[in-house]
Amino acid sequence: MNKLMPIEAAKQFINKHFPNCHGALLAGSVVRGEATETSDLDIVIFDKNLNSSYRESFIDFGWAIEAFVHNLTSYKHFFKSDCERAKPSMPQMVSEGIILRDEGFIDSIKREANELLEKGPVEWSAETIRIKRYFLTDALDDFKGCSDRSEELFIANSLADLISEFVLRTNGKWIGTSKWLVRTLKNFDETFANQFVEAFDLFYKTGEKQRIIQIVEQVLQPYGGELFDGFSLGKTRL
The missing domain is CATH 3.30.460.10 (Beta Polymerase, domain 2)
Known part of the structure; x- marks a missing residue:
């Protein structure tokens, strides 16, 4: 037909x-x-x-x-x-x-x-931002230290999701996945979205990590930067 x-x-x-x-x-x-x-x-x-x-x-x-x-x-x-x-x-x-x-x-x-x-979506609490900082830091550390190309590719995929989510949710915006990941970023900040795409494109083509690392540091900086030391989740005291 x-x-x-x-x-x-x-x-x-x-x-x-x-x-x-x-x-x-x-x-x-x-x-x-x-x-x-x-x-x-x-x-x-x-x-x-x-x-x-x-x-x-x-x-x-x-x-x-x-x-x-x-x-x-x-x-x-x-x-x-x-x-x-x-x-x-x-x-x-x-x-x-x-x-x-x-x-x-x-x-x-x-x-x-x-x-x-x-x-818009429900605003992230300070505690949610703290938890998301930790998991973004954790993925970044894995990315920095990884020397296995096959593993790096999938750590980068996770970082892309975590970065876009963090940027959009801390700014009170809806998020997306797949093609909508980039579209939602462009709707929020086209300049940042272009930098984001270029950094990941460069990594996938050449293995160069530094621009992705800089983006993570950039988005975390206003919220206290990377978080590892002192982080706990679910800890209770008697």
């Missing part, structure tokens, strides 16, 4: 697979104008008669399609859990989604999503 245009494919999809749904949104990269040759369609479905939410994958109308299916309350659990982990996937989909079908309630759900996104 020829590949239909995204909105037309999405409309035909819900007519075929969810004809009795009460609301539907098309979200994802096609809505943001970021689609690639391998992009799929993310479609949020609302059905008042469902007992619980589920996710299902399809190939139809020339597209890979991910359906996120909810009743009129189940989405709230995903809003909450996404915000607690600071990765607001479902609120973002609802917020950006193009309405395909609506029986009068989609606008209110979109408002919920927008309010959560604007509010």
Whole structure:
């Protein structure tokens, strides 16, 4: 089958697979104008008669399609859990989604999503920052001391996640993984994001570690720098 245009494919999809749904949104990269040759369609479905939410994958109308299916309350659990982990996937989909079908309630759900996104994640406590400093320091020490190239590669991967999380969360921003790791950094500070990418690109190409080390030191410095001596976790006193 020829590949239909995204909105037309999405409309035909819900007519075929969810004809009795009460609301539907098309979200994802096609809505943001970021689609690639391998992009799929993310479609949020609302059905008042469902007992619980589920996710299902399809190939139809020339597209890979991910359906996120909810009743009129189940989405709230995903809003909450996404915000607690600071990765607001479902609120973002609802917020950006193009309405395909609506029986009068989609606008209110979109408002919920927008309010959560604007509010941002829960602020890290001083104790959380202290713990994150320690684990970032620990990974950095492993990175500095490692001479096994195969091990270095995966320590670097961990450092990338830890650095981006620390920078974004200490600044009250949402975080991301995979391609969203860089996108969230760019949304926050494009200059820093470029330095971050360049440092890791240099390491993966040449093995040069110093620029990654400098970035870790830079992001930790305002919070007291590296932390090892005196750190404890779970210690109790009689």
